[in-house]
Amino acid sequence: MNLKGKKTLITGGSAGIGKELIRQLINHGLKDFAVIGRSQNKLDALQKEFKDVNFILVAGDVSKVKDIDRLIDEVRSHWDGIDLLINNAGVVSAAPLQKLSDEDIINQININLTGVILLTKKALPLLKERGDAGIINISSGLGLIAKPFYSVYAATKAGLKHFSEAMRRELIFENIHVMTVYPTATDTNMLKNVDMEHMDSVKLVAERAIEGFLKNKIDVILGGEKRLQDVETNKNSPLEIDSHIKDNYDAYKNRSENHRAM
Numbered sequence: 001m002n003l004k005g006k007k008t009l010i011t012g013g014s015a016g017i018g019k020e021l022i023r024q025l026i027n028h029g030l031k032d033f034a035v036i037g038r039s040q041n042k043l044d045a046l047q048k049e050f051k052d053v054n055f056i057l058v059a060g061d062v063s064k065v066k067d068i069d070r071l072i073d074e075v076r077s078h079w080d081g082i083d084l085l086i087n088n089a090g091v092v093s094a095a096p097l098q099k100l101s102d103e104d105i106i107n108q109i110n111i112n113l114t115g116v117i118l119l120t121k122k123a124l125p126l127l128k129e130r131g132d133a134g135i136i137n138i139s140s141g142l143g144l145i146a147k148p149f150y151s152v153y154a155a156t157k158a159g160l161k162h163f164s165e166a167m168r169r170e171l172i173f174e175n176i177h178v179m180t181v182y183p184t185a186t187d188t189n190m191l192k193n194v195d196m197e198h199m200d201s202v203k204l205v206a207e208r209a210i211e212g213f214l215k216n217k218i219d220v221i222l223g224g225e226k227r228l229q230d231v232e233t234n235k236n237s238p239l240e241i242d243s244h245i246k247d248n249y250d251a252y253k254n255r256s257e258n259h260r261a262m
């Protein structure tokens, strides 16, 4: 796909990985973006930062059907189609399952998974109107290898993996490419309360995602060779991963203790 001039709908484009994707897509010749995020202030700041971009900015929550409908109506009133849908918005709340609040369980599922499915459903007619369209879903390394204390987050991100796979196959006769990105720890607001030795930059994650999309990849997995090996180990010898977790249980528990970005 040649990206130049493509119209992009991105969720959570007002911060972190989503904002960096916008920055880099602008460098690829894109200038039309529809963005949904809950905070109007962050959306206003986005317009100030990227003055030459034609934005459709919608303050709303991807887990609310009426907000998704409002977003789609807004997009439809300005554009005759969507070339690229990026399902990026996401939240996390880590804790042993018994300690996770019911609200954090429900909201993680609704924002990270149900919202993606609903928005994709409602954006499909607009994507199908274009000759050459794409969907990029931002999952997580935890969608490939689940870790303790991230049971609900990991479930949403693994759900996204299967949703992407099913949609890729469902749309096989459409000109809509579906790609999934699996970032590992990345330096954004989402990880500000976590003590990590190494974090990827948003620049790297966005570069790899765009490069993968331009090469028609179906999966982009961050985290280097080690990560790819771990994914294979998790598939073929999952008890090896269990034993690593067992040996480092307290470290995993301590590190996840204050990890909440909702």
Ligand SMILES: NC(=O)c1ccc[n+]([C@@H]2O[C@H](COP(=O)([O-])OP(=O)(O)OC[C@H]3O[C@@H](n4cnc5c(N)ncnc54)[C@H](OP(=O)(O)O)[C@@H]3O)[C@@H](O)[C@H]2O)c1
Binding pocket: 011, 012, 013, 014, 015, 016, 017, 018, 036, 037, 038, 039, 040, 042, 060, 061, 062, 063, 088, 089, 090, 091, 111, 138, 139, 140, 141, 182, 183, 184, 185, 186, 187, 188, 189, 190, 191, 261, 262
């Ligand atoms: N950072 C990491 O280490 C990491 C690793 C793996 C995967 N990921 C995934 O990458 C994606 C982006 O994460 P990030 O690190 O860039 O997060 P971030 O810096 O916290 O940014 C999240 C963005 O999503 C928006 N958002 C959150 N909840 C929303 C909702 N209910 N409705 C609409 N917009 C919402 C936020 O805006 P408002 O707050 O204004 O709504 C913000 O623009 C997420 O799906 C995350 O799960 C991140």
